[in-house]
Amino acid sequence: MARDERRGGSRVEEPELARTERPRVDLRSKVTGQAQYLEDLPEPSNVTYAATIRSPYSHAEIVSIDVSRAMALPGVLGVLTRDQLDEYELNLSPEPWDRHFVCIDRARFDGDLVGMIVAEDLRTARKAAELVDVEYEILPPIFSAAEALAPDAPPIYEEKGDNEAAISHMGWGDVDAGFAEADLVVEGTFTCPSIFHHPIEPCMSVIADWTSDVIELWTPSNNAFDVVDMNAQVFGVQPEQVRVHIPYVGGNFGAKHWTREMLVAVALSSKLGRPVKYVAMEEESFLSTARHAMTYKGKVGLKADGTVVALDVDVDVDTGSRANTTETVNGQATSTARGAYSVPNLRARARSAFTNKVSAAHFRNTGKSQPQFGVEMLMDQAARELGIDPIDFKAKNLQQRGQGLAASGPRNSTGSTSSAALDIDFPTIMKMTVEAIGWDGRASQHPSEESAERFVRGRGLAVSLRRGSANGVASALAVLGRDGEVSISHNAPDVGGGEYTMISVVASRTLGIPQSQIRVGETDTSNQLRYGGTSSQRTTVHMGNAVNDACEHLKTEILRAAARLHGGRSEEWQIDDGVLQRNGTRVTVTDLVRALPESETLRGSGFYEQSGSPQGAGGDNNNYWSPGVAAVEIEIDRQSGDIRVVKYAALADAGTIMHYHSARGQIEGGAILGLGSTLFEEVHYAEGQLLNADPFQYRLPQLGDVPEDFQTIILEAEKGPGPFGAKGIANTSIGCVAPAVGNAIYDAIGVRLTSIPFTPEKILRALGTLPPAEE
Amino acid sequence: MIGSELRLQTVQTAPVSLMVNGQPWSGDVPVEEVLLDLIRSRIGLTGTKRGCESEVCGACEVLVDGAPVSSCNFLAFEANGREHTTIEGVADGDQLHPVQEAFIRNVAAQCGYCTSGQIMSAVALLRENTSPTYEEIAQWMVGNICRCGCYPAIARSIMEAGEELRAKGGANGQG
Numbered sequence: 046m047a048r049d050e051r052r053g054g055s056r057v058e059e060p061e062l063a064r065t066e067r068p069r070v071d072l073r074s075k076v077t078g079q080a081q082y083l084e085d086l087p088e089p090s091n092v093t094y095a096a097t098i099r100s101p102y103s104h105a106e107i108v109s110i111d112v113s114r115a116m117a118l119p120g121v122l123g124v125l126t127r128d129q130l131d132e133y134e135l136n137l138s139p140e141p142w143d144r145h146f147v148c149i150d151r152a153r154f155d156g157d158l159v160g161m162i163v164a165e166d167l168r169t170a171r172k173a174a175e176l177v178d179v180e181y182e183i184l185p186p187i188f189s190a191a192e193a194l195a196p197d198a199p200p201i202y203e204e205k206g207d208n209e210a211a212i213s214h215m216g217w218g219d220v221d222a223g224f225a226e227a228d229l230v231v232e233g234t235f236t237c238p239s240i241f242h243h244p245i246e247p248c249m250s251v252i253a254d255w256t257s258d259v260i261e262l263w264t265p266s267n268n269a270f271d272v273v274d275m276n277a278q279v280f281g282v283q284p285e286q287v288r289v290h291i292p293y294v295g296g297n298f299g300a301k302h303w304t305r306e307m308l309v310a311v312a313l314s315s316k317l318g319r320p321v322k323y324v325a326m327e328e329e330s331f332l333s334t335a336r337h338a339m340t341y342k343g344k345v346g347l348k349a350d351g352t353v354v355a356l357d358v359d360v361d362v363d364t365g366s367r368a369n370t371t372e373t374v375n376g377q378a379t380s381t382a383r384g385a386y387s388v389p390n391l392r393a394r395a396r397s398a399f400t401n402k403v404s405a406a407h408f409r410n411t412g413k414s415q416p417q418f419g420v421e422m423l424m425d426q427a428a429r430e431l432g433i434d435p436i437d438f439k440a441k442n443l444q445q446r447g448q449g450l451a452a453s454g455p456r457n458s459t460g461s462t463s464s465a466a467l468d469i470d471f472p473t474i475m476k477m478t479v480e481a482i483g484w485d486g487r488a489s490q491h492p493s494e495e496s497a498e499r500f501v502r503g504r505g506l507a508v509s510l511r512r513g514s515a516n517g518v519a520s521a522l523a524v525l526g527r528d529g530e531v532s533i534s535h536n537a538p539d540v541g542g543g544e545y546t547m548i549s550v551v552a553s554r555t556l557g558i559p560q561s562q563i564r565v566g567e568t569d570t571s572n573q574l575r576y577g578g579t580s581s582q583r584t585t586v587h588m589g590n591a592v593n594d595a596c597e598h599l600k601t602e603i604l605r606a607a608a609r610l611h612g613g614r615s616e617e618w619q620i621d622d623g624v625l626q627r628n629g630t631r632v633t634v635t636d637l638v639r640a641l642p643e644s645e646t647l648r649g650s651g652f653y654e655q656s657g658s659p660q661g662a663g664g665d666n667n668n669y670w671s672p673g674v675a676a677v678e679i680e681i682d683r684q685s686g687d688i689r690v691v692k693y694a695a696l697a698d699a700g701t702i703m704h705y706h707s708a709r710g711q712i713e714g715g716a717i718l719g720l721g722s723t724l725f726e727e728v729h730y731a732e733g734q735l736l737n738a739d740p741f742q743y744r745l746p747q748l749g750d751v752p753e754d755f756q757t758i759i760l761e762a763e764k765g766p767g768p769f770g771a772k773g774i775a776n777t778s779i780g781c782v783a784p785a786v787g788n789a790i791y792d793a794i795g796v797r798l799t800s801i802p803f804t805p806e807k808i809l810r811a812l813g814t815l816p817p818a819e820e
Numbered sequence: 821m822i823g824s825e826l827r828l829q830t831v832q833t834a835p836v837s838l839m840v841n842g843q844p845w846s847g848d849v850p851v852e853e854v855l856l857d858l859i860r861s862r863i864g865l866t867g868t869k870r871g872c873e874s875e876v877c878g879a880c881e882v883l884v885d886g887a888p889v890s891s892c893n894f895l896a897f898e899a900n901g902r903e904h905t906t907i908e909g910v911a912d913g914d915q916l917h918p919v920q921e922a923f924i925r926n927v928a929a930q931c932g933y934c935t936s937g938q939i940m941s942a943v944a945l946l947r948e949n950t951s952p953t954y955e956e957i958a959q960w961m962v963g964n965i966c967r968c969g970c971y972p973a974i975a976r977s978i979m980e981a982g983e984e985l986r987a988k989g990g991a992n993g994q995g
């Protein structure tokens with residue numbers, strides 16, 4: 046293909062589908078500026094505007110709040126702080142750390158929500174927020190899990206008594222016996238700091254209208270029913286009395302969900318009898334969520350031939366000031382501690398701690414990228430110490446085709462350890478990936494120190510293995526309209542992954558009706574179709590199956606109608622490209638539906654459920670494994686410490702590809718998101734403050750950080766549980782980047798960096814150009 | 821309408837007359853108002869997006885007298901007398917610009933929030949150079965952040981659109 050030749054000499058062939066698939070259903074509106082996001086929607090009449098009052102301190106007692114100057118400003122309509130709470134039922138949770146939606150006694154992170162103030166216009170609201178006088182008494186903050194978990198650490202939530210937010214473990218075999226038979230023990234500690242999601246559309250914005258007996262909300266979120274259920278619970282109404290509209294979402298990555306700001310806006314709307322619009326500024330968006338910082342302490346026991354015999358891992362997880370995702374993330378940290386390795390004797394433990402930081406939340410590949418970084422670096426270190434090439438070491442120790450999670454023996458885990466069997470050969474897919482960057486997976490032969498060139502190259506390999514997707518339910522409705530178009534109702538927000546396109550493809554393929562006759566509805570919970578949300582690479586499998594089911598039912602109805610109107614039995618009829626056929630009789634679906642009595646509507650409803658414990662994480666809700674492989678070539682400038690990615694290859698197995706360019710975009714985009722955390726991104730706290738919550742100081746990947754030679758390999762190797770054998774692939778690439786680059790750094794300069802981001806400063810310290818960092 | 825966001829009384833306004841996508845607009849705007857708000861809230865063209873409001877992300881990019889500008893950091897009164905192109909003015913009626921077509925073909929947009937800015941920037945680049953190298957594209961697009969990570973597809977789209985424009989005999993005529 047001509048266009049591929051130009052892409053840095055692409056060595057990966059595109060499938061036929063790349064040339065034949067229809068464009069994504071959302072893109073014409075997105076490239077012409079017609080797609081509507083929250084801030085583009087027409088406003089409800091009589092709308093009011095909200096601004097927030099936030100703590101400037103990471104940890105402080107709130108002595109008093111005086112709103113008198115703010116309320117005196119003309120145009121100010123109302124305010125909600127702890128002093129106005131009594132009218133409301135505001136219990137989010139029985140747990141003290143999640144109970145209140147505005148600060149009561151203390152502010153627990155820099156940016157914590159003290160209150161919200163509403164005015165006739167936005168600028169008055171923002172001015173009024175500045176006029177709220179809050180008296181704080183500053184307390185010492187805690188910024189790391191290790192500090193928070195220290196025996197003498199003061200509890201951030203006094204009622205709780207300590208800072209431990211969750212603990213989980215997973216293990217089997219006899220770890221002590223395993224280490225006793227080991228010829229070599231390798232240990233390492235690997236750290237991932239907090240990073241921001243930083244979608245380009247700010248987080249948290251909402252239009253809230255509780256002026257009738259229905260709470261109506263417009264907000265960018267990945268999960269409409271999460272918003273419904275939270276509002277129903279907090280305000281004591283039925284879920285059917287909450288209606289959530291989700292327009293196009295300008296980037297999610299785990300950041301967009303229900304927020305305290307949303308709930309306060311709903312409460313204020315009720316109080317004022319007018320809709321409330323809250324639009325977050327970018328600086329506020331940074332205060333919404335972050336990825337969990339983690340420290341992975343691993344110890345691996347090996348035989349002299351490189352066989353792993355035991356692994357002992359402790360992960361410290363920093364959940365920030367709240368705990369709304371802690372159980373899940375902690376479970377993922379535990380179950381990912383062994384990576385993709387077959388470990389006969391395992392002991393893994395994760396502990397989450399409260400700190401005075403932005404609340405951590407789901408982040409693409411939730412809870413898994415960080416331990417994956419640890420285990421892939423540790424195993425590479427072990428291979429190097431044994432003098433075994435990384436690719437051979439992996440081939441020897443990675444989980445094999447047909448294997449499940451636990452090798453054998455007694456199990457000792459908080460989550461389930463049963464799982465699907467792996468359906469792919471890692472040695473094969475590793476070979477494909479390293480070859481895509483022109484590498485054989487062997488360690489580089491380094492020139493001696495004296496002859497060291499300024500620019501030195503290294504190559505790294507990393508794999509990832511995650512459960513297929515999360516548990517949950519999905520429902521959809523397919524209705525054949527009298528115009529011959531099929532409308533699909535659902536509630537899977539399109540957050541950018543091509544969700545609406547996938548629905549269109551699945552409906553078209555199931556029905557035999559062209560995509561041009563498929564209309565995909567927008568997310569609006571008034572249709573009552575439950576869905577667990579666009580996350581955890583579940584939408585193709587879950588919603589895809591629900592749409593497939595709905596369309597199978599609709600197809601049955603169409604075939605029955607054809608038999609009734611045009612003779613024969615329904616099984617004798619077929620639909621292809623929108624045309625019904627039987628023994629040479631041809632009727633278009635459009636003509637068929639027009640011939641039906643007006644009272645008759647053809648429809649089908651569909652449902653899919655993947656059950657199991659959310660803690661399992663490779664456990665009993667794991668109906669397929671989702672592998673990823675990455676190979677990278679980097680160039681290090683010994684003088685400046687800069688790292689340049691020269692070549693990158695990522696591989697995933699899609700089972701059956703629904704939309705090639707969307708799948709490719711997910712794999713490439715995941716890797717590029719991972720590249721940011723690998724090279725640049727880190728949330729900095731110091732002296733009681735959050736230092737870099739602004740777009741100037743928080744560096745995101747740019748086009749020039751991504752190599753032109755970027756190879757994306759999408760296999761259709763083994764069928765998955767999704768429609769037509771599809772699997773999720775969205776989170777297969779992100780977790781491979783940091784360890785692949787870290788291993789490449791070792792390959793280039795013979796030094797193992799143990800924390801991301803791999804900044805020039807760390808490279809120069811590793812090379813001895815700069816002195817070691819002070820602890 | 822969205823204009824009510826701007827209701828706070830200001831000390832001073834300035835009369836502004838400008839062209840947007842070939843259409844004239846005139847009115848009084850507060851002197852501190854930025855072009856982004858003028859375009860979105862007063863003129864009602866919401867394809868131009870509010871992102872970082874710090875001239876970093878590029879989501880709000882428009883062309884002012886043909887040059888790419890972050891409208892979040894460009895004062896509205898300075899737009900007086902100038903010609904503006906927004907994302908809504910890039911296509912020629914139903915006929916999309918080659919950059920827009922290439923973005924659709926390659927899925928160079930995922931969430932789409934930065935896309936308007938990416939396309940404005942790419943259109944401006946191809947007016948100067950219809951056969952940019954990857955490095956030239958990277959340098960030009962440094963102010964357009966895509967958090968979804970569509971960069972490989974964006975670079976490919978710009979190259980393909982450039983090729984199409986070369987075949988048509990130059991980048992002039994559209995947008």
